[in-house]
Amino acid sequence: MSSVTPLKNDVLLRALMRQPVPYTPVWLMRQAGRYLPEYNATRARAGSFMGLAQSPDYAAEVTLQPLERFDLDAAILFSDILTVPDAMGLGLSFAQGEGPRFAHPLRTEQDVARLAVPDMSRLQYVFDAVKVIRQQLDGRVPLIGFAGSPFTVACYMVEGKGSDDYRLIKSMLYARPDLLHRILDINAQTTATYLNAQIDAGAQAVMIFDSWGGVLADGLFQQFSLTYTKRVVDALKRDREGRAVPVIVFTKGGGQWLESIATCGCDAVGLDWTVDLAAARRRVGDSVALQGNLDPMALFGGEPALRAEARRVMDAFGPVGQGGHVFNLGHGISQFTPPEAVGVLVDEVHTYSRNLHA
């Protein structure tokens, strides 16, 4: 069983727990994705995005692809935050060239009343993927599991697809907050159970993606997003295989709420590129690690600019001491990214940070 293989590179886990590290670990959100030709080849063989996500073998294959090319310090489970509402019976599909769509979005009081925590057996393919990936990783780097935040997942459940104004979920929030609270409550319970099952299967850290919490008004973000994220964090198993399972919370556009997010019980807060890491660190001290926050578009600037921007992020965080920095982008990597830019970035982070840490 994979859990007996000792971890050969635990720099990520140590940085997340604010322990001393020899260099700044780096991984990239969506690092297994469409910018890699080998990913597209596997996806073509799988036939569809869901065919890829629901096959443990394919999911393992694409999870490991970026590690073959780049000296990354973590693997992240290949999956999607919408597997959860799909398991709830909302009918997820991905039309060619478009984003996700649900056949049965939550629009009425009846829709919401029918919603329930799904049987985790419907997500067994995810836990199986975690097990296969751990075996194939063989202790090379830690594996990060993940889920969407209750609010972010609710956005898709109510809107039925991506949105640019969140009109339907916000109409519900303002007009019928009781309905939205019920959805969020069920999402929080489900997400906690789901992440714990990922941890049981072998995930060595977990991340909660609050991709859309940042569209909420101040005050309402705390009530409708952060409260439920905290419920998930509170319910998580925090150790496995004799070491801590760190929890990362990332709210895109949440820089203004950093202090509140940092007290939700997580070990690390993800930040997008609009946040100055120096100021962020002053605001939360070493109470949490910080993950981020290069603009994904910096990967389009050519090598000298990319290296300079990466150094700017590391310099902003400053001396590491006991406060951990995990280098990442401030959002998922673009499908148009030239893969060689990722190699340059990883090299710069590792090389430059060794001097910074020395």
Added chain:
Amino acid sequence: MSSVTPLKNDVLLRALMRQPVPYTPVWLMRQAGRYLPEYNATRARAGSFMGLAQSPDYAAEVTLQPLERFDLDAAILFSDILTVPDAMGLGLSFAQGEGPRFAHPLRTEQDVARLAVPDMSRLQYVFDAVKVIRQQLDGRVPLIGFAGSPFTVACYMVEGKGSDDYRLIKSMLYARPDLLHRILDINAQTTATYLNAQIDAGAQAVMIFDSWGGVLADGLFQQFSLTYTKRVVDALKRDREGRAVPVIVFTKGGGQWLESIATCGCDAVGLDWTVDLAAARRRVGDSVALQGNLDPMALFGGEPALRAEARRVMDAFGPVGQGGHVFNLGHGISQFTPPEAVGVLVDEVHTYSRNLHA
């Protein structure tokens, strides 16, 4: 000439200058727009969006429409931030059901080299509209002129249309910052001249919309957006008809940079709904007025929720004293808004704030 008509309602101008007011003035970004059936009727007669914007009579007609329905404290010129690059020869069009597009976006060094400050005669229709609107307003409320920020306009000029990742302009920013600086320099000169001509024609306040500055990384926002906005502000004529012409700067997603924006020389800073007005006021004191910041989606919540949310915004700002608050949305009003909700909102702002100010 319109300039001799005394202003009957100067509450907006006084609030923007942090002078005592009897109630909180309110206007809404995009208040003359598609949520109003009479706007759609006029647009249909004009044949197209540009037909509407380029006709001083039509532009005046739609500018005044929301004032006929609602007790708003300001009119804002009906126009578009993209009239400026259109005058530069980039070839603006609006395809049916889609956003703006430029036939000649700036992609190459040659494209950028050819760019120049346009002759203002090409924007005469805008200044004519300002004159007609001032005549028709007859001093009822002040007229706000506006322009896009140099960076926001540059986004459209380089991308050629709306974008969700700003990949082309950011590639230029990272790889060829010299080219982007040249565009921004020309945009800043043009925008200052353009806004001054609006002031000459009769605009009594002006607003700079930095709709996309918030997509920039910390550090780069200051270099590539705020610096050029400040250049525009520095070059503006600040009084006319014996009173100050206040300048409002609004960076969507710019809450984290409030302190820097507040020192750009503007009189008021617009804020989106993610910002807590109480915290914002603590951060900048009474150095500038604050404009905002109701979530436009609160207009979909029904009357009790809408009134409660409007009060929440006013309570957050707190006692007005010498520090002005201009009530507005945190972004343009949605085309799907029920018009009667605007009436409710204006009533709540006026009624509730009279007690708050008393």
